[in-house]
Amino acid sequence: MKSFSVAAAIAAFATLALAGPAPAPISSPTEALVERDLPLVQSNQLRRVLLRSELLAKARILEGFAYNTTGRNRQIFTPGHKATYEYIYKFMSDNGYDVEYNEFFAATSSGSLVVDGVNIPARPMTFTPSGKPTGRLVKVNNIGCEASDYPAAVSGGVALVLRGTCPFAQKARLAGLAGAVGTVIYNNVAGPLDGTLGAADPAFVPTVGISDTAGASLVSQLATATKTASLDVLVTDLPTYNVIAQTKGGDKDNVLLVGAHTDSVNAGPGLNDNGSGTIALLEIAKQLTAFKTNNAIRFGFWSAEEVGLVGSTRYANGLSEAELAKITLYLNFDMLASPNYVYAIYDGDGSAFNISGPPGSAAAEKLFEDYFRNDVGLNTIPTAFDSRSDYAAFAARGVPVGGLFTGAEVKKTPEQAVLFGGQAGVAYDVNYHGAGDNVSNLNVGAWIQNTKAIAHAVATYGISFASLGLGKRDIEKRSEWVQEVPSVADQGHEHISSGCGHEKAEI
Ligand SMILES: [Zn+2]
Known part of the structure; x- marks a missing residue:
């Protein structure tokens, strides 16, 4: 963005067709029949149709969007980013979701x-x-x-x-x-x-x-x-776009929102950060069309994360209390395929970092912990809600939050190397915010495991939010939930920090 021409950005947006269709009720008898005949989603059935090859094929598409441009990136306001969100819009539309562009302005x-x-x-x-x-x-x-x-x-x-x-x-x-x-x-x-x-x-x-x-x-x-x-x-200030997509079926008053950001930094194509989260959601969305869900599933593809979590913040802050109340849980996926990965789960209960999420966040953390431990037998560690990714604005409004992360610029500890393999003393992602964040450096094994874990959460919450243990009063009291987010440096705990967003001042 920094060396980017404003005139070029305006030209790039001049031909952009805006589409904001209101979610339509199921109208045709054929659609209604199809909807009713689909089986209710089951975690194991959704997980087993998720393939590494499909993740990689989409990664090559996003990498191509970057490498086909002179900047070789997918940074906000570039052709590489525009190609990305247009691809997402079309992909979700083609798969039968109600899709809209959520326009906002960000600084360049x-x-x-x-x-x-x-x-x-x-x-x-x-x-x-x-x-x-x-x-x-x-x-x-x-x-x-x-x-x-x-x-x-x-x-x-x-x-x-x-x-x-x-x-x-x-x-x-x-x-x-x-x-x-x-x-x-x-x-x-x-x-x-x-x-x-x-x-x-x-x-x-x-x-x-x-x-x-x-x-x-x-x-x-x-x-x-x-x-x-x-x-x-x-x-x-220039316009940019979140892409918001939702299942046509499921209870629209009880929504699972899953999110990933679509923009990279200037330095590279951003395949781990955050092609990995974007693509995991796309592939789950595609495979989810073979099922029905009791609760609606909404996908938030956020723009302008790398310049201060702008897209998710504008979206979350723009929701009325009534619309916000429909989002039962927000799950964030930002960096899922770090080459020297850890399996990190956002610390919803605050047990490790003393920064808990709003009520319900602890249960979301537990769902992932139980899944990794019991279903696939993998170790996990907690990661702090340090407000460096797109969950921050939702948490600030009292929406329970959770998510997964495989690590960014921080070095892996010897203890973590025992838990996860890989190299102690080396960053989780040596290509973080660099030119090397491309397809060839993704850890596809970690990526598919995380994608299946997301699918497990989508299936579980697509059936029921009962395990969150929330009542109507919890949702009504969201606006009272305010917590000062302390600096992770003040926590006195070893931490894997951090997310990818530029929210924190850099040194
Ligand atoms: Zn990121």
């Missing part, structure tokens, strides 16, 4: 940095404000995590700060408070710097990231000369 940014007439490749940080400041380029002392690192000359100038130790947001904030008109953060590892400030802050001034080599070059030039830097950062 473009930016440039010019120092004494020389253009330096720069990427606006997510949550930067717009602006065209010019000022003297001033190197910040040390690593820019303390106010005292910012010399007086920063005031009215453009701060040049090294990445590391504390979040980008802290540096951007300290630069702004020191009177800088712009902030340039340079990488401390090889390559360009594409980061996020985590959330908007009035103290921020236009802030971009540049590569390690560009940063080092500027630092050496500043040692002998005065330099003038000009930033041009433009943040624009």
Whole structure:
């Protein structure tokens, strides 16, 4: 998104046909007959028709959407992402679901940095404000995590700060408070710097990231000369789309919502993150058409997750109390095929991390724990609700939440290597948010196991929500459920953190 042309995005959307059909009741006698004659879904029957080959075939399709474009990704506002959500819309429509595009607007940014007439490749940080400041380029002392690192000359100038130790947001904030008109953060590892400030802050001034080599070059030039830097950062809101699909049958007042995000980051095609969750849901949706369910099953394919969980948040916050009450449970699936995987279940009861989900979340965790232990004999570990994926907005409104995750950038521990195999001391997904997050690096064994676990949940809750142990009053009292989500770092527990979303400020 950062280096993406706004004009191209508008052109890409100009031809997009919007479709928002209202869910229609079963009208024709033939449809009604088919619906009635389908067998009620059973976990083992749904699971056994899920195949690795079908997951992989769809993975190659999504990878193709990325690799057929110059960006080689499926980032929001790119042709690769547009191809993805159009494919999902058509796939779900072709399989008989009521499907609609849920439009919303998200921010996109473009930016440039010019120092004494020389253009330096720069990427606006997510949550930067717009602006065209010019000022003297001033190197910040040390690593820019303390106010005292910012010399007086920063005031009215453009701060040049090294990445590391504390979040980008802290540096951007300290630069702004020191009177800088712009902030340039340079990488401390090889390559360009594409980061996020985590959330908007009035103290921020236009802030971009540049590569390690560009940063080092500027630092050496500043040692002998005065330099003038000009930033041009433009943040624009553009439309994007969640795809919402629901079974035609089943009780529409008691809905299981399952969700996965459809966008990748800029760096790569995003097949584990989150082609894996997207495709697991597509394949389950397809195979589910051979069955009927007592409760309706809704599929939420979220856009703009990687830029701050925007799609799921807009959707959840846009639901009326009455519509929200129809969603009995939300289950989230984001990264299911990490190469150095763990089988992690969101810690709904808060037993491991002291961040419990709303009432009902503990039972959703138990369903997955029991399934892995008793049905397939696999170890699992809990993972914290640290609000880094699309369950956050639903949990914030009191909807019980759960889900599965195979790990992102955190390194596997020796204990986890005993439980799951793989390599201790290596990230669960070394390709996380990188160019290597492609089909060839998916762990298909973990992926199919997780897909079957999702199918088990869909079948179980498609029949009945009784195991959640919720009464009518629990749903009426959802709006009273408010819990401050503490930082996982404050928990004092070993944790596998984290999700993929950029919600947390990066360092
Ligand atoms: Zn993700």
